[in-house]
Structure formats: structure tokens, C-alpha cells
Amino acid sequence: MLYERALERLKSKGLNLDINSFLRTFNRISSIGWVESYGSTRLALTNEHIMARRELLKELENIGAKVLFDEAGNIIAEVGSGSRAIAIGSHLDSVPGGGRFDGVFGIIAGLEILRAIVKSSLRLKHKLMLVDFNNEEGSRWNPPLLGSALSVGVYTRDFVYSRLDSNGVTFGEALERSGFKGSAENNLSMNPPRFYIEPHIEQGPELYREGYDIGIPQGIVGLRVLELTFKGRQDHASSHISLRRDPVVGLSKAVLRLREYALKNQDKLRITVGYISVDPGKFNVVPALSKITVDIRSYDSQVIDEATKYTIKVAENIGGEENLSVDYKELWTIPRIVFDPEVTSIIEESCRDLGFKCKRMWSWAGHDAQNMSRITKTAMIFVPSVEGISHSKDEYTREEDLVKGLILLAEVVLRLDEI
Amino acid sequence: MLYERALERLKSKGLNLDINSFLRTFNRISSIGWVESYGSTRLALTNEHIMARRELLKELENIGAKVLFDEAGNIIAEVGSGSRAIAIGSHLDSVPGGGRFDGVFGIIAGLEILRAIVKSSLRLKHKLMLVDFNNEEGSRWNPPLLGSALSVGVYTRDFVYSRLDSNGVTFGEALERSGFKGSAENNLSMNPPRFYIEPHIEQGPELYREGYDIGIPQGIVGLRVLELTFKGRQDHASSHISLRRDPVVGLSKAVLRLREYALKNQDKLRITVGYISVDPGKFNVVPALSKITVDIRSYDSQVIDEATKYTIKVAENIGGEENLSVDYKELWTIPRIVFDPEVTSIIEESCRDLGFKCKRMWSWAGHDAQNMSRITKTAMIFVPSVEGISHSKDEYTREEDLVKGLILLAEVVLRLDEI
Numbered sequence: 094m095l096y097e098r099a100l101e102r103l104k105s106k107g108l109n110l111d112i113n114s115f116l117r118t119f120n121r122i123s124s125i126g127w128v129e130s131y132g133s134t135r136l137a138l139t140n141e142h143i144m145a146r147r148e149l150l151k152e153l154e155n156i157g158a159k160v161l162f163d164e165a166g167n168i169i170a171e172v173g174s175g176s177r178a179i180a181i182g183s184h185l186d187s188v189p190g191g192g193r194f195d196g197v198f199g200i201i202a203g204l205e206i207l208r209a210i211v212k213s214s215l216r217l218k219h220k221l222m223l224v225d226f227n228n229e230e231g232s233r234w235n236p237p238l239l240g241s242a243l244s245v246g247v248y249t250r251d252f253v254y255s256r257l258d259s260n261g262v263t264f265g266e267a268l269e270r271s272g273f274k275g276s277a278e279n280n281l282s283m284n285p286p287r288f289y290i291e292p293h294i295e296q297g298p299e300l301y302r303e304g305y306d307i308g309i310p311q312g313i314v315g316l317r318v319l320e321l322t323f324k325g326r327q328d329h330a331s332s333h334i335s336l337r338r339d340p341v342v343g344l345s346k347a348v349l350r351l352r353e354y355a356l357k358n359q360d361k362l363r364i365t366v367g368y369i370s371v372d373p374g375k376f377n378v379v380p381a382l383s384k385i386t387v388d389i390r391s392y393d394s395q396v397i398d399e400a401t402k403y404t405i406k407v408a409e410n411i412g413g414e415e416n417l418s419v420d421y422k423e424l425w426t427i428p429r430i431v432f433d434p435e436v437t438s439i440i441e442e443s444c445r446d447l448g449f450k451c452k453r454m455w456s457w458a459g460h461d462a463q464n465m466s467r468i469t470k471t472a473m474i475f476v477p478s479v480e481g482i483s484h485s486k487d488e489y490t491r492e493e494d495l496v497k498g499l500i501l502l503a504e505v506v507l508r509l510d511e512i
Numbered sequence: 513m514l515y516e517r518a519l520e521r522l523k524s525k526g527l528n529l530d531i532n533s534f535l536r537t538f539n540r541i542s543s544i545g546w547v548e549s550y551g552s553t554r555l556a557l558t559n560e561h562i563m564a565r566r567e568l569l570k571e572l573e574n575i576g577a578k579v580l581f582d583e584a585g586n587i588i589a590e591v592g593s594g595s596r597a598i599a600i601g602s603h604l605d606s607v608p609g610g611g612r613f614d615g616v617f618g619i620i621a622g623l624e625i626l627r628a629i630v631k632s633s634l635r636l637k638h639k640l641m642l643v644d645f646n647n648e649e650g651s652r653w654n655p656p657l658l659g660s661a662l663s664v665g666v667y668t669r670d671f672v673y674s675r676l677d678s679n680g681v682t683f684g685e686a687l688e689r690s691g692f693k694g695s696a697e698n699n700l701s702m703n704p705p706r707f708y709i710e711p712h713i714e715q716g717p718e719l720y721r722e723g724y725d726i727g728i729p730q731g732i733v734g735l736r737v738l739e740l741t742f743k744g745r746q747d748h749a750s751s752h753i754s755l756r757r758d759p760v761v762g763l764s765k766a767v768l769r770l771r772e773y774a775l776k777n778q779d780k781l782r783i784t785v786g787y788i789s790v791d792p793g794k795f796n797v798v799p800a801l802s803k804i805t806v807d808i809r810s811y812d813s814q815v816i817d818e819a820t821k822y823t824i825k826v827a828e829n830i831g832g833e834e835n836l837s838v839d840y841k842e843l844w845t846i847p848r849i850v851f852d853p854e855v856t857s858i859i860e861e862s863c864r865d866l867g868f869k870c871k872r873m874w875s876w877a878g879h880d881a882q883n884m885s886r887i888t889k890t891a892m893i894f895v896p897s898v899e900g901i902s903h904s905k906d907e908y909t910r911e912e913d914l915v916k917g918l919i920l921l922a923e924v925v926l927r928l929d930e931i
Contacts, residue, residue, distance in 0.1 A: 132746070189792040190746055190800060232794050296750040314750075318795050327551070327609055327904035330784035330807045331715040331733075331876030334774045336900065341785050342771055345764035352761055355753045365749035366760050367797045371788050373608040375651055376737050376805035376843075377877075378786045378903045381609060386795035388749045424795075457750030458796075481755065484797045485746035 096493070099447045099500045107215045108503055112496055115205040119495065122148050122185070122201060123193035132190035132486030137228035137239075138166070138267040145185045146273065149200065149225060156208045158223070162275025164250060165243035166268045168225040169279060172207045175219040179509050180286035180469070181206060181502065182224035182461060183293060184240075188232045192294075192488020194478070194495075199292040200225055202499045206506055217510045222286050226461045227273065234264045236425050241461035244281040245468045285468040288436060288509050292474040292498050294490050296458040298481030306449040306497050308475030309440050310456040313463045314363075315429035317397050319387040321347060321408050322420040327373070327381035340383035341371060343408075343417045350407045351387060354400070362400055363390040363457055392429055392455045430463040433470035436509070440472055443504040449497055458483070474501055515912070518866045518919045526634045527922055531915055534624040538914065541567050541604070541620060542612040551609035551905030556647035556658075557585070557686040564604045565692065568619065568644060575627045577642070581694025583669060584662035585687045587644040588698060591626050594638040598928050599705035599888070600625060600921065601643035601880060602712060603659075607651045611713075611907020613897070613914075618711040619644055621918045625925055636929045641705050645880045646692065653683045655844050660880035663700040664887045704887040707855060707928050711893040711917050713909050715877040717900030725868040725916050727894030728859050729875040731850035732882045733782075736816050738806040740766060740827050741839040746792070746800035759802035760790060762827075762836045769826045770806060773819070781819055782809040782876055811848055811874045849882040855891035855928070862923040868916055877902070893920055 100110060125148065126134045126141030135141040146168060153160050158170040171178065183199025203223040210221055226244075231237025234256040242248040254265030268274045277283070295301070300308045323343035348366050355364035365388040371380040389400045405421055412419035437453075444451035456462075456473060465471045476498035479489040519529060544567065545553045545560030554560040565587060572579050577589040590597065602618025622642040629640055645663075650656025653675040661667040673684030687693045696702070714720070719727045742762030767785050774783035784807040790799040808819045824840055831838035856872075863870035875881075875892060884890045895917035898908040 188794060188797050195748075231796065232792070235795075237796070296748040297752055298755060326901065326906060329715040329877055329902035329904075330786060331782060331809065332900055332902065333716055334771070334778045334782065336717060339771070341767055341788065345767035348760055348764035349768070352753070352758070359753045363750060363753065365796065365798055367749060367790070367795045367799060368793050369760065369788055369790050369802075370793075371786070373651075374787050374789075375607060376654075376786045376807050377650065377656070377784065378607055379784055380786060381904070383788075388795050390750065458748055481751055482745065483748035483751065485748075485800070487745060 096496050096500055103500065103503055106507060107213050108209050108507065109213060110205060110209050110499060110503060115201060115499060116492060118152065118204065119197065119201040123197040126187065127193060133187045133193055134189045135185060135187040136189065136233040137186040138233070138271045142186050143271055146225065149185065152204055156211045158207060161279040162273050163244050163279040163281065164275060164277040165240040165253060166227040166271060166273035166275065167240045167244050168273070170207065170223045171220050172211050173217055173220040175217060178220040178222040178286035179506055180222035180224055180289045182226060182289060182291055182465070184226045184229035184461065186228060186230050188230050188484045190486060191484050192486060194294045194488050194490045195483055196229060198294055198490065198495060198498065202292045202502050205499060206503055209503065219287065219510050221506065228264065229461055233258045237459055238461055238464055239264065241464035245464045246282045247464055247467065282468055287469060289462065289465040289469045289471040290474065290502065290505060291460055291462040292502050293460060294478040294483065295475040295481060296478065296483040299454055300452060300475060300477035301479055301481060303452065305452045305477065306494065307444050307451040307501055308454045309437055309451055310432060310473045310475060311437065311453055312429060312431035313456045313459060314390045314392045315394050315397050315427060316459055317389045317401055317426040318424040319389070319401065319404055320384060320422050320424050321387060322382055322384045324382045324418045328379040330377040330379065332379060337379055338416045339379050340417055341380055343411050343415050344369060344383040344385050346411045347385065347407055351404060354403055361391050361393055361396050364388065364400065390457055394429060427459060427463065430466050432466060432472045436470050436472040439508050440474060440505055443501055443508060447501060447504055449501060474498055515915050515919055522919065522922055525926065526632050527628050527926065528632060529624060529628050529918060529922060534620065534918060535911060537571065537623065538616065538620040542616040545606065546612060552606045552612055553608050554604060554606040555608065555652040556605040556649070557652070557690045561605050562690055565644065568604065571623055575630045577626060580698040581692050582663050582698040582700065583694060583696045584659040584672060585646040585690060585692035585694065586659045586663050587692070589626065589642045590639050591630050592636055592639040594636060597639040597641040597705035598925055599641035599643055599708045601645060601708060601710055601884070603645045603648035603880065605647060605649050607649050607903045609905060610903050611905060613713045613907050613909045614902055615648060617713055617909065617914060617917065621711045621921050624918060625922055628922065638706065638929050640925065647683065648880055652677045656878055657880055657883055658683065660883035664883045665701045666883055666886065701887055706888060708881065708884040708888045708890045709893065709921065709924060710879055710881040711921050712879060713897040713902065714894040714900060715897065715902040718873055719871060719894060719896035720898055720900060722871065724871045724896065725913065726863050726870040726920055727873045728856050728870055729851060729892045729894060730856065730872055731848060732875045732878060733809045733811045734813050734816050734846060734848035735878060736808045736820060736845040737843040738820065738823055739803060739841050739843050740806060741801055741803045743801045743837045744799070747798035749796040749798065751798060756798055757835045758798050759836055760799055762830050762834050763788060763802040763804050765830045766804065766826055770823060773822055780810050780812055780815050783807065783819065805843070809876055813848060846878060846882065849885050851885060851891045852889040855889050858927050859891055859893060859924055862920055862927060866920060866923060868920060893917055
């Protein structure tokens, strides 16, 4: 196998990665909250998420890591004794019915690097840090990336703690009960690591389809989420079709026009309608209103602005055609992030030396790396995902690719330590 | 006013309708559960519905009516002493955000007839009965018309009692707690009235637009409710548009094709998509599946069968176009009902004699009359609804039209008594 030579090379430098233990730990922790027919569900600070984090804490205890919690309930583990840290991070929470790889891969790869360093005779100049970020997905509390955002100071504590889940539970209440609430002194902004690397599966089919071993994101695309509301007139299912003001027709037209626009522009754009609600939502009532979210992504902020204008124009046109009133609001915008060019170059050189075929690309998904890039030199490492399927039970990365990602991470950590 | 002569005519027969008291009582009881910006919400056996029913019980007590509850929690009130009854019925429950007229008009009109008969010196051959049916709308427990269906024996007690609302509460539990649970001996099937008349607002714009005072339904159209499920592949909002299998696109195409079909056939057909759900319904996740209900109505069962076939064909075509798997199931079918020709003729003659301009038509909405028609001679009386808006806060019937409906009801009761 391609990676056996690379493993030998690391061994000769004094670092002994235990591939079997890495895969076993990955399989064990990624199976928490897994249901065969539905996928993984570990919403932030629910039982499943807490169980997965407790398993992580046991592993960290086994290797003698120092463990802290910060104000956002992020788990921050350290080994080694340098004054500044090389941090590896990701998350253990998932979307409802998500995959086994998103998030968990980065955490377990980081854990294995910490373990290997502790067991080795190497004396690194830097401490090694592993960060398990809280509420990365935003599936329980919106917006996503709450844990990293509070820890680096993007959002205030009051804002983050007051977020409500769909049952009316605040992030602050759930955090208090979970046992992961720590002190503001431990926030990453108080003592930033020198480097931050986030290993992750790709969330598109590029690497897999084009036959690359590794992807190196130049940065993360910008994201804007709009909410469109079509207000019609609630009416009985017996009412004349031509007299209706039906907001279900409005949302349906919007979905199809936005899909067409996104297809035409898919080299530079993604558009997703992931949330729909109709009110009152009864089989025998023409609804009074419908709401959809429109998630717009691009690496080019001008493309996002154009798509936003297009979305609003589409909604207004439909309002005119169907006699609906239309509201739209911007739920949030997260600007494009560009990663540290020095660190991305080191990742690229490491790939070349290890014989891994790599590609520079964009991350179309948000990651905690975008918050970390505000306080430290940040980059990501992507491994291929079969057909690019993600946030799905069908998400799949071959073991071989997970292992290549782990080896690259080790190589990069050793190189960063020398800077 | 047109109706003043008719009132005088009734007075000369010994029946003194109190229009002011009728309108006051209507306004008072129909305002329970009303919110200006949203409409009326009195879901069956919720506090608002129970409050409205208690007000009705007070009114019935004031006129000395004998009041029974049956096994379904229907309120059955009687005045007079004949061996068989002329029944008037409707319901006080509403959809969420419904109007003030649907259901309440029939109950309060019936109440005023009972009151007027009690206060008069008339000795009718028949008892007069008022029935307030439970869970007519089906907004809390599906299917609708549960109260009348149990009372006439269309559904078994076990079926009706085990219906679940969206919070997992059974009809049986809620009925027990409400205080309206009565005995099976009181079910209408045990001692059917001789006639049943249900006064109601029209739920389409026919009478209003064409300038009629009264509508006389020949019967109630048939209804079939289908559930369509589109299963795609849950995916990340970052995934390539052209690789998605997006069930939101599936439902949107279905809505628009069904709307087009319904528009083309609206002289004989209504189709409504009132319920939509997507799972998991997160802004940044392409959903795994979407579900819609398709409510199909026609007075011609062949038209319903054709529309059902068309709906399934549309869904399957979309499945092929979008690489979605498609499931459909029939949630229920309620066949067309034709009302008693003798009673509808009496209503028509009464209109002619009163000088009310009337039209034979179909009811496009279901009513408890369809269950009652199984055990007794049944008909309905429709009053105009402005623009035909119903199940909506904008539902509106002019006072003048409510009063005409009340007067006609009195005239019809007096005529039926003579048969």
C-alpha cells in the first residue's frame, strides 16, 4: 500500500502511528448515535453527543493529556511542554441523520497524533493541542460554529448562551447541565495556539472523482442564508383553484427557479433549500403562509450578492404572478475565509514528499477553521469522500483515505514544529 | 329589508325569531379563540373549544332543553315532546386560524330555533333536536367528522378513541378529561331523528358572486387524500447541484403540475396540497425526504379516480426525472353523498315562498351531514360567504345573509313538522 512507506518514514523519525488502534477508536466513537436506516444523530449536548465526548475524555485521560473546558464547552486537551501550541481540531456533533465521518475523523486523527507523540521519544518544541468544538453543525442551535465563535470572540457569551433550540432550551442551560461548561480563561482567544489544522472529509465529489488522495483548501467559501416567506390567503380545500392565493405554489416556483439558476452557475455557486414550513399545514386547508430557507455559497462574494439579488427578484416575481405578499430576510452572512499560505504550502510539500496526489481547492462547507483563522495560522486537510456525499448516512470515506489523512497530519505537525 | 316580511310571516304563524339575540349570541360564542391577526382557533377539546361548548350549554339550560352527551362527546339537546325529532346540527370546533362562521352559524341558528319554539305557543308534532358534533374539522384528530362518524356507527369506538393528535394524546383520553364523554345509548344511531338539517356557510364563492341568497346542496362531493413521499439522498449544502437527489425539487414539481391539472379541470375538481414536511429540515442539509398530502375532491367518483391516477403518474415521472424514489398511499376516501330529495325540495319551496333567491349546488367540503345521511333524511342550507373564503380569518358572511339562513331554517322546520 502507498501509505506503508510513509508510515515507515514517520517511524524512522521516531513517530509510531498505530493504524489499527486509530481505526478501532474511530469506528467505536463514530458509531455512537448511529442508526443503520437513518444515519448518525449526535445533536450538540444531547445524550449521544455527550456519550461520544465522554469516550473521547477517557481516551485523553489514558494518554495523560491535560484537559480543559472553555466558556463554550469546547474540550481543549494538551500534551507536551512547549510554550505555544500546534492545535488540531474538529467536532463530534452531527446533523440529524448525518454520516459517520464528518467531524469524527478530525478528532480521532488528532487524538492518534497526541497519543503517538506521548508514546514517542520525540521532544517537540510545541505543545500539541486537540480541540473538540461544541455545536459545530448548528443543527441544534443556530448559527453553526457557535463553540469556536465564542472561544475566539466572534460572538459574545450573552448571544451564544441565549440561542434557543427547537424545544426552547437555551445553549446556556444545556451547557450548564452537560457538565462541559468551563471558564472564559480557557477560551482560545486568551492563549491562541500558534497553528491550527483541521482534518476533514471533503463535502463534494472533487477529490474522489478526480482521483486525488488529499485536498488542500485555499479557504472556505462565503455563505449567506436567506429566509423567504410567501403569504397568501388561508382557504378551504373546497375553494376555487383560480381564486386561491396559495403560498405552496409560491415556494414551489421559487425552488425550481433557484435550482435552475444554481445549475447554470454551479462552477461558482451552490444554492440549497433545506427547510420548508407551511402554516397551518393541514391536508384540507390552503395554507396562509410558507417559509423556506435559501442557503447560498460561493468563493466569490460578488457571486453571492448576485444570487441574493436574483433570489429576491424571483420571490418578488412569484409574488406578482400568484398574488402573494413576499418577505425576505437575511438570517446571516459569513464572509469567505482564506487560509494561511505558509501552512497550506507546508501541507502541499508534505504531500509531495509522502507521494500523496493532492489538489488545491475550496471548502464549500463552513468549518471551525474559519473562526480559528482569526486568531492563528490556520489550514485544513481534506480526504476524499465517495461521490462527495455528506450530511447523510451514505457519507463514506475509505479506510485507506482516512489513514493517508492521518499520516499527512503527522508529517505536517512535525514540520510545523520545526518552524 | 327583504327578510322583514318573512319575519312577520313567521310571527303570524306563532314563531317569534329574536334577530338581535341571535346575532349577539353568535358574536359572543364565535369570538372564543379569536385572535385578530390569526383568526379562530378552537381545536376539538382544547380549552377554547370547551369554553365555547360551555357557553352553548348555558344557553341550552336557559331555554330548559334536555341535554345528553353521546359516546363521541357530541352534545345532543332536545326540546318539545314528539316521539321523533327534527334535528339541526353543526359544530363549534375550528381549524387553526379559521373563520368565525364555519360551524358556529349552524349551532347558533339551531339554538335560536329551539329558543323560539320553546317561547312560542306552537305545539309541534316533532321534538326539536340540536346536535353540536365533536371534532368535525379533523384538525386535531384525523380523519375529520369523528364525532358524527362514531354516533352513527361509521367508525368503531376503538378506532375513534385511539386516534392520536400531534402531541400523542388520544381522542379517548382527551374526551374523558373534557367532561363531555357520554354513553353509547345516546348515540344518534340508537334513536335517529326523522330529519337532519345542517345550516352552513358556503365554502366557495358561487352564491356570493352570482348574487344568490341561499344555496341548496344536492350532496357532498367525494374526497380522497393521498400522501406522496419523495425520497432522495440527504446531502450537504456544499454538494454539487447536478449530483443531488433533492426531494424538495420533487415536491415542488408535483405541486406545480397538480395545480395546472386542477386549474384545467376546476369545473369538476379541486386539488389542494395543504401539508408539506421535509426531513431533517435544516437550512444547510439537502433533505433525505419530503412528504405532501394531496386532497382531491369531485362530485364525480370517476374524476377522483382519474385525478388519483394522474397524481401517481406525475409523482412517478418526477421520480424518474430527479432520481428520487416515490411512495404514495391513500390516507382515506370518502364517497360522494346525495341528500334527501324530499327535504331539499321542501327547502327549495320554502325559499320560493320567502322570496329568497336560491341555487342548487354541490358542497365541496365535508360535513357531518354526510354521516347523518346514513341514518336519517338529511339536507343542508348554505348561506353566501364573501368571495367564498373559508378556513381563514378573512371568512365573512354578512349579517343579512346569516339572518336569511336562520329564517329559512325556521320555515323549513315548520314545514317538515307537517309531513
